[in-house]
Amino acid sequence: MRPSRLWRAATPLIAAGALVLAVVGCSSDDGDSQTVASNGQITGTLRLGYFPNLTHAPALYGAEKGIFAKDLGSGVTLKTSTFNSGVQEAEAILSGAIDAGYIGPNPAVNSFIKSHGEAVRIVSGATSGGASLVVKPEITSVAQLKGTTLATPSLGNTQDVALRYFLKKNGLKTDTQGGGDVSIKPQDNTVTVDAFANRAIDGAWVPEPTASRLVAAGGKVLVDEADEWPETKGQFVTTVLLVSTDYLKKNPEIVRRLITANVESINALNADRDAGAKVTNTALGKLSGKPLSDKILTLAWKGLTFTPDPIAASLFTSAKHQEELGLIKNPKLDGLFDLTVLNEILAKQGKPTVADS
Known part of the structure; x- marks a missing residue:
């Protein structure tokens, strides 16, 4: 079976980065x-x-x-x-x-x-x-994300898109340069936990086990991505x-x-x-x-x-x-x-x- 929607190809966002860590x-x-x-x-x-x-x-x-x-x-x-x-x-x-x-x-x-x-x-x-958005415990609502800095694994990756769309849906602007109502800072998951513990970021939308490591570091889950997919039952x-x-x-x-x-x-x-x-x-x-x-x-x-x-x-x-x-x-x-x-x-x-x- 083929997808019912035929979309025209164009240029994606992502430029080539470092190949292999x-x-x-x-x-x-x-x-x-x-x-x-x-x-x-x-x-x-x-x-x-x-x-x-x-x-x-x-x-x-x-x-x-x-x-x-x-x-x-x-x-x-x-x-x-x-x-x-x-x-x-x-x-x-x-x-x-x-x-x-x-x-x-x-x-x-x-x-x-x-x-x-x-x-x-x-x-x-x-x-x-x-995948989840984990934030500082004092952030208790989406509205409080305004003015924060949040991390994702890399620009244009799956969690990065999920976070940007979630914020857009909730009236918060972002851009690919880290500006807007919420600054998104793409970075390797290997450094995200330390960045969170050191208060260099206010949270991150990340996959497991990074999300749970952030929780163990004192964060709390503000958004479980499964809740954002009611049409596919989570x-x-x-x-x-x-x-x-x-x-x-x-x-x-x-x-x-x-x-x-x-x-x-x-x-x-x-x-x-x-x-x-x-x-x-x-x-x-x-x-x-x-x-x-x-x-x-x-x-x-x-x-x-x-x-x-x-x-x-x-x-x-x-x-x-x-x-x-x-x-x-x-x-x-x-x-x-x-x-x-x-x-x-x-x-x-x-x-x-x-x-x-």
Whole structure:
């Protein structure tokens, strides 16, 4: 099924930034086509990106438990890279530095528009929920946000758009230079907690676990983003699996195995959420140097839903919000999704298929 609204492509807001903050084994090759050995084994390389965030739990869990390595097969070399913002990861995909990545919906949209609908495809969902606006405890209403400074992970990323649209809806102006009624300061999640503790910012609209870390640092949740999505019953896409179109064409079987691994990781997370949280936290600790405390992990985990459904309706709505904010113009998103393989996998498992509109 294709989206019913056909929007025209134009230039997104985002300019290229620094590509990679933390890279593990990222190569400079251009993603050659998969090959088939004499014994029928598929060989090739997959360069996969994701964040050290709980919202990327299917990636963290799958890597930690060896699900990706198992499902890709011994002939496929997996090389992983970690990023701290969707803008950076999107540029890595567009530049050919990685082949696929777990990423937020707005950077995925921006990449699609920037390449005139050619460079990327969303092949699966991963996570819904897990984003909040956390502020100083003395801020008790939206009106009190006027004159404050709030952080987001990066300019034009999913949470940045959510915050700007929320403020606009409530009559508060912002601009991309940090001016307006509320000053928005995009910055890496790695520095946001310290900035909040030091009173350099008054709050932040961020994904988990940063939101819960802010609460632990004395903040309070002013807005749970789930409350802003009544039309989808509180569900909104936070993370999708994005693949380079060129890589998808050259390596269809490897991409099929990647999607299979993603679904397997999601199934395992949902089968035992407590165990899934512990495995994900172990993986997170290896990347960040320290796992989350049990208190923060429990608080952050409860707001996350893991699903292969990309919740396309919320993605298109968020893109429309970007347009209303003036961050993109007349976007055409038809063709952004390629869920054929995902739906084949779900059907074989006896599970409902998902829609791209």
